[in-house]
Amino acid sequence: MEPTPPPGRADIRIVAASPETARRVAEVLRRCFDSTEQRSYPAGREGGTRLHLAVDTTRPAEPARSWLETSRPPTPDHRRRHSEG
Numbered sequence: 001m002e003p004t005p006p007p008g009r010a011d012i013r014i015v016a017a018s019p020e021t022a023r024r025v026a027e028v029l030r031r032c033f034d035s036t037e038q039r040s041y042p043a044g045r046e047g048g049t050r051l052h053l054a055v056d057t058t059r060p061a062e063p064a065r066s067w068l069e070t071s072r073p074p075t076p077d078h079r080r081r082h083s084e085g
Contacts, residue, residue, distance in 0.1 A: 005054065008056060008057050008058035009054055009055065009056050009057065009058075010054065010055050010057060011052065011053075011054050012026075012029065012052070012053050012054070012055060013050060013051070013052055014026060014049075014050070014051040014052075014053075015043050015048060015049070015050050015051075016043075016048060016049055016051070017047070017048050017049075018048070018049060019040060019049040019051075021049075022040065022049045022050075022051040023038075023051070025051075026038050026051055026053055029053065029055055030053075030055075031061060032055075032060060032061055032062075033055035033056060033057055033059065033060050033061065034055065034056040034059040034060075034061075035053050035054060035055045035056065036053055036054045036055075037053070038051050038052065038053040039051070039052045039053070040052075
């Protein structure tokens, strides 16, 4: 069993039929979050690629920042301001 990453970080495994497909997905994630250098490995006997990278969700870039901010549940203070309007 692998260790759990620290709070705010996520380890991501991408399995794809080709290295190019895995790299394209990793590129999108790197545009959204600060990340480590990716590592790639063969996915198995049937071919394919397995790519690993770690992302830091505490330092998101756009568009992830906007998505993270709007997906969080409202705080009690936020709900109070909206109910008073």
